[in-house]
Amino acid sequence: MGVNAENGFLGYTRVKDSTSISEAYVALSHNVKGDVQTISAGEDLTYKITFENTTDVPIRNWRLRAKLSGELYDLSTLVPSNASFDASTNTLTWTPSGLPDLRVLEAGEKGSVEYKISLKDRVPVNSPDDKNYTVQSKASFESDEIPAELGVNKVVESNISEVKMHTKFFASSTKNYNSNISSIVNSGPNPPQINKRTTYTIKWEADNLTNTVSGVKFQTSLPPNVEWTGQTETGGGDLTYKEGSRVVTWTIDSIPPHTGFLNPTQRAVFQVAITPPPNTESRMQLLKPTSYEATDVFTNKQFQGTLERLRVPLAQ
Known part of the structure; x- marks a missing residue:
């Protein structure tokens, strides 16, 4: 020129x-x-x-x-x-x-x-x-x-x-006994009681603001005395459980922009059961910390983080 x-x-x-x-x-x-x-x-x-x-x-x-x-x-x-x-x-x-x-x-x-x-x-x-x-x-x-x-x-x-x-990517992990976001029905005493079985649903959610993200992955493992019931629901991606390692993994190929804002949140729900043994402390762990990762396709930024473990208080 x-x-x-x-x-x-x-x-x-x-x-x-x-x-x-x-x-x-x-x-x-x-x-x-x-x-x-x-x-x-x-x-x-x-x-x-x-x-x-x-x-x-x-x-x-x-x-x-x-x-x-x-x-x-x-x-x-x-x-x-x-x-x-x-x-x-x-x-x-x-x-x-x-x-x-x-x-x-x-x-x-x-x-x-x-x-x-x-x-x-x-x-x-x-x-x-x-x-x-x-x-x-x-x-x-x-x-x-x-x-x-x-x-x-x-x-x-x-x-x-x-x-x-960069986009803004949001990840969360929560527990529910009664919830209107899933058809999975929980049972048992809430709060849990010693030697009695109670089920809870674990909810993982991913929201994404302005750019497509790819390679989305959530992963955790079940603590001792926590049972995988096999009851699951997902809005997308693959949710798996490996019996030997007790590892739960949710993978999604990509999440488009505006998810959770103009479009529905991406969500995976699964049920676990606990039967608190004698001498259990006042709170029982439902889920170990959850790691997550994703990549911004537009800027190549890597998102990685860890969500806190989930615990539930026992009946006094």
């Missing part, structure tokens, strides 16, 4: 997250510091713009701009660093008055500016199109006093700097 000049075609090259311009009057680059490619809601981004006069003449009366695109920027957190900000266009503007050391950009002279902004904590999800969010920023440099003999455009633009936003 390039621009037409009086003496021919002036070419320049584009590079992701920055622009290197050859034979133009300013070399301009615009990057996220730390080479950040992905981000979570509520986190900060710091951008850096560098510019260099590549001509043999000074540049005066210049303006440097950065335009923010995307509804996820929290504009109240913007730290403009000597720039003015136009909220109607989401544009920061630097001029020589804000950077007096660079009032005149001499031949070969370089300058740089930074600005910082956070993403919103709450991500809007109102329609099926609210997914795979990105935030973008683009810089431009211009001067009204470029000598005509240079034969270049007065406005030099960087490419679009784009950062992808």
Whole structure:
């Protein structure tokens, strides 16, 4: 790509997250510091713009701009660093008055500016199109006093700097005796009593906000004196129990965005039974800690965590 000049075609090259311009009057680059490619809601981004006069003449009366695109920027957190900000266009503007050391950009002279902004904590999800969010920023440099003999455009633009936003993945593990989310019926005294059998349902749930996640897996094992009854219900995926290892596993190939928000929660329910032996402590463990994992398909972020063990108090 390039621009037409009086003496021919002036070419320049584009590079992701920055622009290197050859034979133009300013070399301009615009990057996220730390080479950040992905981000979570509520986190900060710091951008850096560098510019260099590549001509043999000074540049005066210049303006440097950065335009923010995307509804996820929290504009109240913007730290403009000597720039003015136009909220109607989401544009920061630097001029020589804000950077007096660079009032005149001499031949070969370089300058740089930074600005910082956070993403919103709450991500809007109102329609099926609210997914795979990105935030973008683009810089431009211009001067009204470029000598005509240079034969270049007065406005030099960087490419679009784009950062992808991670989804939010939610996992939970709960116990129920009476519940309207399953047709499984429990029985026995509640709270449990010594030497008497009581059944409970264990509920695993997964919600997912803005990007598809894949390779979803929940896994735990049953403690001693806890029985697998074989009663199960799932809204998707495979729920298995291995008798020898007493391991319970729920796997789902993928969960689409908006699950638990615009679409139903993904859920697996299974029943266990306990018969508290004599000398049992005041609380009996129903389920050991549950591990979970998933991968954001859009950003490749790995989600991993552990949910607390489940216990039930015994009758006094």
